[in-house]
Amino acid sequence: MSDTAIEQAMTLALQHHQAGRFTEAETIYRQILDQQPDDSDALHLLGVILHQTGREQSGLELIQRAIAIVPSVARYHNNLGNIFREKSRFTEAFNEFRTAVKLQPDYANAYYNLGAVLQKFQQFDAAAVAYRKAAELKHDDIWAYNNLGNVYKDLGRLDESIQTYQNALKIDPGENNIHSNIVLTLHYHPDFDVQAIFLEERRWNKVHAEPLKKFIQPHTNDRDAERKLRIGYVSADFRQHAVGCNLLPLLREHDRTHFEIVCYSNVVDEDLLTRQLRTYADVWRDIVKLTHQEAAQMIRDDKIDILVDLALHTHRNRLLIFAQKPAPVQATFMGYPGSTGMDAVDYRLTDPYLDPPGMFDTFYSEKCLRLPETFWCYDPLNNEHAISDLPAAKNGFVTFGCLNNFCKVNEGVLKLWAKVLDRVPNSRLISMAPLGEARQRVLKNLNNNGVDLQRVEFVEFQPRKDYFKVYHRIDVGLDTLPYNGHTTSLDSLWMGVPVITLAGKTAVGRAGVSQLNNLHLQELAAQTPEEFVQIAVNLAGDINKMAELRKNLRQRMQQSPLMDAKRFARNIEAAYRQMWRKWCGDAVNRIENT
DSSP, X not given: OOXXXXXXXXXXXXXXXHTTOHHHHHHHHHHHHHHOXXXXXXXXXXXXXXXXXXXXXXXXXXHHHHHHHOTTOHHHHHHHHHHHHHTTOHHHHHHHHHHHHHHOTTOHHHHHHHHHHHHHTTOHHHHHHHHHHHHHHOTTOHHHHHHHHHHHHHTTOHHHHHHHHHHHHHHOTTXXXXXXXXXXXXXXXXXXXXXXXXXXXXXXXXXXXXXXGGGOOOOOOOOOTTSOEEEEEEESOSSSSHHHHHHHHHHHHOOTTTEEEEEEEOOSSOOHHHHHHHHXXXXXXEOTTSOHHHHHHHHHHTTOSEEEESOTTSTTOOHHHHTTOOSSEEEEOSSOSSOOOOTTOOEEEEOTTXXXXXXXXXXXXXXXXXXXXXXXXXXXXXXXXXXXXXXXXXXXXXXXXXXXXXXXXXXXXXXXXXXXXXXXXXXXXXXXXXXXXXXXXXXXXXXXXXXXXXXXXEEOOOOHHHHHHHGGGOSEEEOOSSSOOSHHHHHHHHTTOOEEEEOOSSGGGGHHXXXXXXXXOGGGEESSHHHHHHHHHHHHTOHHHHHHHHHHHHHHHHTSGGGOHHHHHHHHHHHHHHHHHHHHHHHHHHHHTO
């Protein structure tokens, strides 16, 4: 081939490549390389195609060859970094993305990818810088704004997080996932009450769900109210995640004589827990690559009777499947005790402590079905995490702690904790917080409230085994508001560390109340900030009481509804049967009244 012919062939190959005609593009790239084996562009693009078509290792090697020939092309390094990232080789990915932005300082996509790896490394300050740069260079990149909003949330900068998500929605108002991020973040923000949150949920429904009503079809499910039911669960969290851990005992204990279980998995990176959960499903469907409409049709074809969302507005939710009403009865549960805001979801499962009758009901689009005892069923997954002796007994001082997600820690929470530290001389505080600016903000706030900073210690997010060991150094847990600890509090209680909570003004802020009521430890649940401080002071001053709780809390957990999986499953199934009988009764009434 002449140089002109090669240039023309490359142009044609690129056209095929960009149109998704990979076979045609690959053929031409190989023809070019037959003529010019060291053509770095052809090597690079052939490597990209091999990666896109599942031949990752061969693709990686070709791009590395291209870089060896011409090391100064930023896009080569960026694409090599993407392959490393998908193979979970994050350090190598970081090095390639960093090289790409050094070679080409205006390369928006490389900054975006760099931010993603930094976020994976929990280097949130640096990730925010990278995402901001990506957004500055590419003003219409909604995902740069979205991920920047996620980082701000992780740093506890909730105002900036919400504003950044809103900036993304100005570019594309129809992006439901980013709008979901706003809905979820409002739950963490102390300035938004249940009414404000509900209004945003209803806005989400109007913009994203209502247009899909046209796809709703009549349901032909057998209306026998007592027959065996097909239950479908939809989640991206059938994995090592709070939802996956809480779901495990339910799936294990479902009564298979009366219920058939179908799981619709939106999990991208499966793990050991995914594989364990799969063994408890009668049918397992992977919907990651399906559109909302394709997944809805699959569910219709499967004749699901009750479809259960396990995400609400959390990451990778598939609420737009539910908007098409593929099952006659639809419910939401487990993601967090809130509302989808959707007309198409009929029920939300909750408990009488999270949602005392009449307290919040008008701010949910779904009908509340209260489980008789608990929203949670806890499973620590193993018993290898031994309980330590009470730290205060050997230290001579009390250590308070909170290992909740840092986005739950705000100025009001820090002020409350500072009052506890002030009232308990020589006490210490252990908090989980990202490195950098977030910790400096906590220290500044506590210092302004009179706390000697030598009394404050931080730990990072860490693997589950190491995370549990941190509880060996904590005497008493302090909860957060407006969003309590949920599974984290259950972990604390399992490790013998009592948690003092303050009843909130939303369901997510009453998790502590629910859990402590199920343990008959209502005395640790405060109704006012002053009471919260006093409970902490009283408990910290009673070393015998702390030692007794540490010794007995695990057994108390094991004997409570919080860990009675069979009882929990029967309660859930009773709720499902109630939903189904209602639908069957409504169907009969519709027929009789025609």
